Amino acid sequence: MIQMVLVDDLNRIASKIPIKCGTVITEEATKNEFVLPFINSLGYNVFDTSEVVPEFTADVPGIRKDEKVDYAICKDGTPVILFECKKCGSDLKIEHASQLTRYFNSTEARIAILTNGIEYMFFSDFDKENRMDSTPFLEFRMQNLNDSDIKIIKMFVKSSFDLESILGTAKSLKYAYKIKEILDLQLNDPSDDSVRFFASQIYDGNLTQSRVNQFKPMIKDIFREFINDKIMKRISIVEDEVIDEKVERRPQPNDEELEAYDIICDILKNVVDINRVNYRDTASYCGIILDDNNRKPIARLYFNSGEKYIGTFDEYKNEEKTKIETLNDIYTKLEKITSVVGIYDSKKVQDNDEKSKIFFTFDGADYEVRFWKDMFHQICNIIAASHKDKFDEVLKLSGRKNPLFSRNSADLRSPELIEGTDIFVEVGFGAKYLTNLSNKVIFYFGYGEGSLVIKVKMD
Numbered sequence: 001m002i003q004m005v006l007v008d009d010l011n012r013i014a015s016k017i018p019i020k021c022g023t024v025i026t027e028e029a030t031k032n033e034f035v036l037p038f039i040n041s042l043g044y045n046v047f048d049t050s051e052v053v054p055e056f057t058a059d060v061p062g063i064r065k066d067e068k069v070d071y072a073i074c075k076d077g078t079p080v081i082l083f084e085c086k087k088c089g090s091d092l093k094i095e096h097a098s099q100l101t102r103y104f105n106s107t108e109a110r111i112a113i114l115t116n117g118i119e120y121m122f123f124s125d126f127d128k129e130n131r132m133d134s135t136p137f138l139e140f141r142m143q144n145l146n147d148s149d150i151k152i153i154k155m156f157v158k159s160s161f162d163l164e165s166i167l168g169t170a171k172s173l174k175y176a177y178k179i180k181e182i183l184d185l186q187l188n189d190p191s192d193d194s195v196r197f198f199a200s201q202i203y204d205g206n207l208t209q210s211r212v213n214q215f216k217p218m219i220k221d222i223f224r225e226f227i228n229d230k231i232m233k234r235i236s237i238v239e240d241e242v243i244d245e246k247v248e249r250r251p252q253p254n255d256e257e258l259e260a261y262d263i264i265c266d267i268l269k270n271v272v273d274i275n276r277v278n279y280r281d282t283a284s285y286c287g288i289i290l291d292d293n294n295r296k297p298i299a300r301l302y303f304n305s306g307e308k309y310i311g312t313f314d315e316y317k318n319e320e321k322t323k324i325e326t327l328n329d330i331y332t333k334l335e336k337i338t339s340v341v342g343i344y345d346s347k348k349v350q351d352n353d354e355k356s357k358i359f360f361t362f363d364g365a366d367y368e369v370r371f372w373k374d375m376f377h378q379i380c381n382i383i384a385a386s387h388k389d390k391f392d393e394v395l396k397l398s399g400r401k402n403p404l405f406s407r408n409s410a411d412l413r414s415p416e417l418i419e420g421t422d423i424f425v426e427v428g429f430g431a432k433y434l435t436n437l438s439n440k441v442i443f444y445f446g447y448g449e450g451s452l453v454i455k456v457k458m459d
Contacts (some may be wrong), residue, residue, distance in 0.1 A: 010038075013041065015317065017117075020033050027086065027087045030088040030117040031070065035115060038117075038120075039073070042156050044158050051074060052072075056072035069084060075161070079109040080110070081111045081113060082103050082109045083113050084114050086115070090116045092119050110125065112132055118142055119139070120141075122137055138152055152169065155169065184450060187223045187224065187227065188220075192212050194219075195219050198219050227446070228443065253279055254303070256308075260301050264277065267334050267338060272290070277289075285311070291429075297340075298313070310330055313340045315339075359455045363386075363451055372434045373414070373428070373429075373434060379452070381418055384421050391418075391421060395407075403426070405426070414426060414427050
């Protein structure tokens, strides 16, 4: 139950980010819009100044007085977690956390959190007691939380907070992070010692430096192929599980709900590509959503009782339920339905905002584009040029319903030709999905984690 409530709260915060981050331009605004709701989601009363202390005084004896940390979460009057907040969009680096380091070193807290409301970095003192580590034991973005992140965040919920358990898990996470860094380095540039180890298992001759140099590219390729095979096998398993779950468990809309869905598509046919309008049925209502994304509700159909209601949404996703006598009454909600779709599309901050620029680094080179679709297209162009002999393999990748790549542009809704090939790629998706697709293609061709780094800046 705790985890379900926590996930719902975190999803609500994440859903506000694309809508609000363009107008949240100060540190105080960031605290109010994103950080305080996050603290509240952990079960702490942000209005109780004995529990969540704003501007907590953290003096450094003999050095500074009246040092203040943005927030301290206290237990029995003792600070256990410190928060240092930067404004939304700020870079988070340890060199920007000098204040937090001083605060941490002068209090009894064992956990310090650096955040800009979107990204979070959690620190402790495993390297040297009472001195904040230079690397975090946990990092995440609110919009990209996974099950592992949720599991760790749950440990910080007030009702289940156990400092010793947290520190034990955190130490393991920190070591695991360092080991992953080492593995990533070895996968992308195996050391001579690594090459000698693996080569010695299959080669009986003398492993001279010249021989090691010969084995190195082969072992590097084998590493990548091995990881790629594991990833693709996992993707295949997950997709099969998702398909099975959809077929076996997802409720199906009844005839009236399908007719209502058709009416909503008719209302939106001149506003948006109706292929982007989807439905998901639940036990209590049938949801009409944009881009198959539950965070973009268009309407909800409450047809399971004797009376019929339709739920519509405003720009803040507040739902208004209205009783309808006939399905044609849905047309009276035309303005609400069309306006909320327009709001979702206008709030694609980086997709459609002409004042934003996307900077990304891929395989050691820097690029700048205006739109997310251009980033994905450019990555495909780069990989096609570097892997001419086996780029056709990309045709094996597909989405849940439709192909992602095809030699026939008619197979795709928004096709772009990949340079130097006769293959088209589908680019008609939102920012998050295009980012996921970019990583999927990168992994497929053997590039390691961290090969793609993305930053968005406003002009």
